[in-house]
Amino acid sequence: xxxxxxxxxxxxxxLWIYDVLGHGPHMFGLAIILFTIIIKLITWPLNASxxxxxxxxxxxxxxxxxxxxxxxxxxxxxxxxxxxxxIYKEKGINPFASCLPTLIQFPIIIGLYQSIIRALSAxxxxxxxxxxxxxxxxxxxxxxxxxxxxxxxxxxxxxAVQILGFGLPxxxxxxxxxxxxxxxxxxxxxxxxxxxxxxxxxxxxIYMPFLLGxxxxxxxxxxxxxxxxxxxxxxxxxxxxxxxxxxxxxGGGKSSTATKK
Amino acid sequence: MNTKRLILxxxxxxxxxxxSACSGQPLVNTWPGLAADAERAYISSGSFIYxxxxxxxxxxxxxxxxxxxxxxxxxxxxLTTDGQLLIGSAGSEHPFISLDVETGKENWSEPFNxxxxxxxxxxxxVDDVIYAPNTDGFMYILNLNGKEIADxxxxxxxxxxxxxxxxxxxxxxxxxxxxxIINSETLTVTxxxxxxxxxxxxxxxxxxxxxxxxxxxxxxxVSSAGVSTTVAEMGNWIWGTPALNGETxxxxxxxGKLYSLDLTTNRQNWDNVKPNGPVxxxxxxVxDQIYIAAEAGTFIALDRDGKIVWEKTPGGKIxxxxxxxxxxxxxxxYQAEFALAAYDFEGKQxxxxxxxx
Numbered sequence: 017x018x019x020x021x022x023x024x025x026x027x028x029x030x031l032w033i034y035d036v037l038g039h040g041p042h043m044f045g046l047a048i049i050l051f052t053i054i055i056k057l058i059t060w061p062l063n064a065s066x067x068x069x070x071x072x073x074x075x076x077x078x079x080x081x082x083x084x085x086x087x088x089x090x091x092x093x094x095x096x097x098x099x100x101x102x103i104y105k106e107k108g109i110n111p112f113a114s115c116l117p118t119l120i121q122f123p124i125i126i127g128l129y130q131s132i133i134r135a136l137s138a139x140x141x142x143x144x145x146x147x148x149x150x151x152x153x154x155x156x157x158x159x160x161x162x163x164x165x166x167x168x169x170x171x172x173x174x175x176a177v178q179i180l181g182f183g184l185p186x187x188x189x190x191x192x193x194x195x196x197x198x199x200x201x202x203x204x205x206x207x208x209x210x211x212x213x214x215x216x217x218x219x220x221x222i223y224m225p226f227l228l229g230x231x232x233x234x235x236x237x238x239x240x241x242x243x244x245x246x247x248x249x250x251x252x253x254x255x256x257x258x259x260x261x262x263x264x265x266x267g268g269g270k271s272s273t274a275t276k277k
Numbered sequence: 278m279n280t281k282r283l284i285l286x287x288x289x290x291x292x293x294x295x296x297s298a299c300s301g302q303p304l305v306n307t308w309p310g311l312a313a314d315a316e317r318a319y320i321s322s323g324s325f326i327y328x329x330x331x332x333x334x335x336x337x338x339x340x341x342x343x344x345x346x347x348x349x350x351x352x353x354x355x356l357t358t359d360g361q362l363l364i365g366s367a368g369s370e371h372p373f374i375s376l377d378v379e380t381g382k383e384n385w386s387e388p389f390n391x392x393x394x395x396x397x398x399x400x401x402x403v404d405d406v407i408y409a410p411n412t413d414g415f416m417y418i419l420n421l422n423g424k425e426i427a428d429x430x431x432x433x434x435x436x437x438x439x440x441x442x443x444x445x446x447x448x449x450x451x452x453x454x455x456x457x458i459i460n461s462e463t464l465t466v467t468x469x470x471x472x473x474x475x476x477x478x479x480x481x482x483x484x485x486x487x488x489x490x491x492x493x494x495x496x497x498x499v500s501s502a503g504v505s506t507t508v509a510e511m512g513n514w515i516w517g518t519p520a521l522n523g524e525t526x527x528x529x530x531x532x533g534k535l536y537s538l539d540l541t542t543n544r545q546n547w548d549n550v551k552p553n554g555p556v557x558x559x560x561x562x563v564x565d566q567i568y569i570a571a572e573a574g575t576f577i578a579l580d581r582d583g584k585i586v587w588e589k590t591p592g593g594k595i596x597x598x599x600x601x602x603x604x605x606x607x608x609x610x611y612q613a614e615f616a617l618a619a620y621d622f623e624g625k626q627x628x629x630x631x632x633x634x
Contacts, residue, residue, distance in 0.1 A: 139307035139351070139367070140397070140437070140477065140596070141611075144557065147492075147514060147531065157474045157492050161435060161452045174369075 019149075022127035027134050027149045029054070031159060034135075039159045045166025048132070048238055052245040055124060060253065062120060067202070067259050072109045079103075125242070132238035136164045136172035164238075171238035185233050187240040192229030194247035199224055201251055201260040308594075308611040310353030310364075310399070313602035317378065318630075320609055320617055321350035321364055327632055328381055329617055331602045334628030338381030348372075353399045353597075355439070359421060363407060365396020373400075373409060375423060385423040392417060399439040401447070403461070410436030410449055418464065430464055432457045438479040438518075441487060446501055448487045450476035456489055456499055468503030474514070478559065481519045481526070483540075490515030490528055496538075509538055509545075517559030517598060520567075527567055529556035535569055537583065547583035557596040561606065566622065568606055570595035576608050578624060587624035591615075 033047040056063075076082050082103060089096035104111055137143040137160065150156040164172045169187070176183030199221040232240040254260040309322035317337055318329045324344035328337040341348070349368035354376075356362055361384055365373040372388030373396060394412030401408040406426070407419040414436065415429040434453025441448050446467070447459040452475040458468040474493030481488045486500040488508070496509040496519060511530045519528040525546065526538045533554045537546035554573040561568040566578045566586060572594050578586040593613025600607045605619040605627055615629040 138395075140557075141307040143475075143477065144516075144596075157494070160492070161475055 018127075022123055023130050023134065024149050024151075026051075026124075026127045026131040027146070028151050028154060030131055030135055031150060031154055031156075031162075034162060035155060035159050039163065041163050041165045042167065044135070044162050044164060044171055044238070045169070045241055048166075048171070048241045049245050051128075052242050053249065055128075056246065056249045056253070059120070059124075063250070063253055064257065067254065067257065069110060069112075070202075071259065072107070073111065076103070076107070076109060125239075128242055129235065129239045132171065132236055132242075136162055136236070136238070138172050166237075166241070169237045171241065172236050174232075174234055175237035175240065187237050187244070188229045188232035191232040191240050191243045191247075192225040194244050194251075195228045196221065196225040197265075198247045198250045198254075200264045201262065202254055307351050308596035309609045309616065310351050311597050311600050311607060311609045311617075312354045312356060312362075313600045313607055314356055314378070315603055318600070318602060318607050318617060318619075319354045319356075319362055319378075320630075321352060321354055322609075322616055322632075323349060323351075325632065326350055326354060326362070326364060326376065326381070327616070327630070328378070329630045331605060331607075331619065334617070334619060334630045336630070336632065339632070340376055340381045340383075345370075352396055353439075355399045355402060357402045357421065361421065363400050363402065363409075365392065365400075365409065365411070367395040367397055371395045373417075373419075373423070375421075387423070389417070389419055389423045389425070391425060391429070394435070397435070397437045401440040401442065403442055408440050408447060410438070410440060412436060414451070414453075416440065416449060416459075427464055430459060430466065432466070437477050441479050441482050443482055443485075443501070448480050448482075448499075450478070450480055450489060452477065454491075454493075456480065456487070458499075458501065458503055470499050470503050470505050472497060472505070477516055478518045481521050483521060488519045488521070488526060490517065490519055494530065496526070496528060508540075508543060509536065511536065513555075516557040520560040520562050522562040527560040527562060529558075529560060529569060531555045531557070533571065535560065535567070535579070535583070537567075537581075546581075550579070550583040552577045552579065552585065553588070558598040561599045561601065563601055563606065563622070568599050570597070570599050570608060572596060574610060574613065576620065578622075589620060589624055589626065591618045591629075 030047055030051055033050050034044050037043040037046055085099040089099060134142055134146050134149060137146050164170050169175045175187040176185050228243055232243060309320050312319045316331060318331055320327045326340045330337050347368045347370040348366045350364055351367055352364055354362045354364040360378050362376040362378045365371060371392060372390050373392060374388045375384040377384055392411040392413060397412055398410040405421050409417045409419060412435040414433045415431055417429045418427040420426045432449055432451055434451035436451055438450050442461060445461060447461050449457045454472050454474055456470045456472055457466050459466050472489055472491045472493060474491040476489055476491045486498055489497045489499055492514045494511050494513055495507050497505050498508050499505045513531040515528055515530050519526050524539060524541045526540055529535045533551045533556055535550045535552055539546055552569050553571040553575045556569060556571050558570040565581055569577045574590055574592050574594055576589045576591055580586055591608055591610045591613055593610035595610045597609040604621055608618050609616060615631040617630040619627040621627060
């Protein structure tokens with residue numbers, strides 16, 4: 017099922033883009049970039065709903081009624097949960113709206129990684145599996161093996177630029193930086209010191225760059241290209257919808273309610 | 278469950294999912310390589326190379342003593358007449374090494390580390406020269422001490438298969454859809470022939486040329502002068518090297534069809550022989566029988582008329598070409614209960630070998 021619903025369509029989409037581009041050197045990297053743009057466009061409404069959901073949750077943290085019930089039912093968790101649900105209902109907020117898009121995108125990231133590895137076919141078994149993955153309409157004999165070169169990278173392997181005998185993982189650094197940039201720009205600032213979601217966002221802005229940087233360091237650089245393009249497009253999307261929190265980058269932190277809605 | 282715990286739980290679950298999906302280096306997963314002499318079989322499988330006694334099926338030695346996650350073997354090792362076993366690593370570190378066939382100890386003071394890519398292909402050894410094709414598109418020329426004795430020959434594409442030679446010319450196939458003909462004296466490329474599809478296996482040496490199976494779903498004869506002629510077309514990819522026996526050529530495709538082509542008349546000797554599903558391994562011809570290892574995990578002996586003589590099921594999947602050693606045919610299944618099995622010519626299983634932890 018995973019194979020049929022995720023790996024096969026993603027691999028075929030990648031190969032189709034690669035074929036259309038002319039399957040020469042650097043084209044698989046371009047195919048990954050175009051693929052990422054397509055995925056971002058498809059998930060745009062989901063991301064928009066994530067932004068909206070996160071914003072609503074953030075605003076709720078500063079809501080007086082919300083803060084009152086936190087204090088009032090601090091020792092009665094059951095009652096607190098009931099009251100929270102009532103407020104969610106009244107204000108039309110779905111508390112999971114900010115998590116769902118992330119959950120949906122995760123299989124895409126995993127599937128993309130597996131598709132890149134499958135498409136590049138670094139081993140005979142990968143090649144055999146690729147032959148069985150490709151839809152009949154694809155001109156598979158002509159396009160494989162894929163040219164895994166992109167700029168200075170081999171997209172099927174972790175990247176490092178050799179400087180004076182030392183391998184500098186430039187892509188992993190860029191992945192970590194763009195991830196940090198995206199999380200910073202999308203992280204709302206909160207005036208409420210007990211705001212759990214703000215604390216969680218702050219933790220995320222620290223851990224996520226390291227986590228994705230670690231993935232970029234250890235896995236095929238094709239996935240790093242996806243991360244970088246995805247992060248940049250994420251920033252663009254936030255900026256385009258006027259929700260990027262530039263104050264997190266340039267100081268003068270204002271509350272989240274001050275950002276454009 | 279409060280929000281913080283819920284988010285932490287979701288993050289942990291997603292992290293676990295991601296790690297489980299991505300764990301392990303991609304190069305781990307492929308089938309083993311196999312070679313044998315009269316005394317031992319040599320299997321390259323993942324982190325180790327095992328030497329196995331052909332009479333008893335017991336382990337003689339393994340290399341290295343401890344697994345190293347950066348070193349992986351799956352090319353078929355190659356034996357030299359002076360008692361070396363040659364193989365390159367396909368791991369994140371990719372030395373090309375020589376082992377003593379008796380002890381499994383490294384022969385060279387330093388492995389050859391000149392290859393920029395991993396080693397999927399077996400080398401070819403002619404006299405005291407090693408021709409070692411690499412996935413970086415170069416063929417490296419070494420002596421039997423592991424030292425480069427000439428500049429590498431740039432061919433292009435990933436080289437996955439061992440070169441073959443007629444004594445004067447070297448024929449090297451590439452995944453970039455080309456076959457290269459190289460003068461073994463001058464190491465110059467005399468001809469580069471487009472095959473129309475990737476060529477993952479070695480060509481078969483014929484009279485004044487080679488037979489090449491490819492992902493273009495055909496077998497071509499390429500003469501020493503570089504003239505290509507298609508001798509057979511089929512419905513799917515040909516992975517293994519065609520097996521030549523007298524005037525007959527045997528080959529199989531991923532549709533699972535086994536072919537027997539009479540090279541004198543260019544006619545098929547039989548029609549629609551489908552042993553048991555897709556075939557990746559090359560056929561092996563011994564005496565009057567043709568042995569086929571099918572992906573489905575079956576090992577089949579056929580007679581010259583294409584009739585199945587016997588069929589065994591070692592299990593797992595079989596992609597590795599069976600190897601003859603004395604009175605046994607050795608089969609190395611992938612993801613089976615054992616790593617190696619020996620069958621006599623009547624199909625009786627003599628022993629199996631499973632590496633101990």
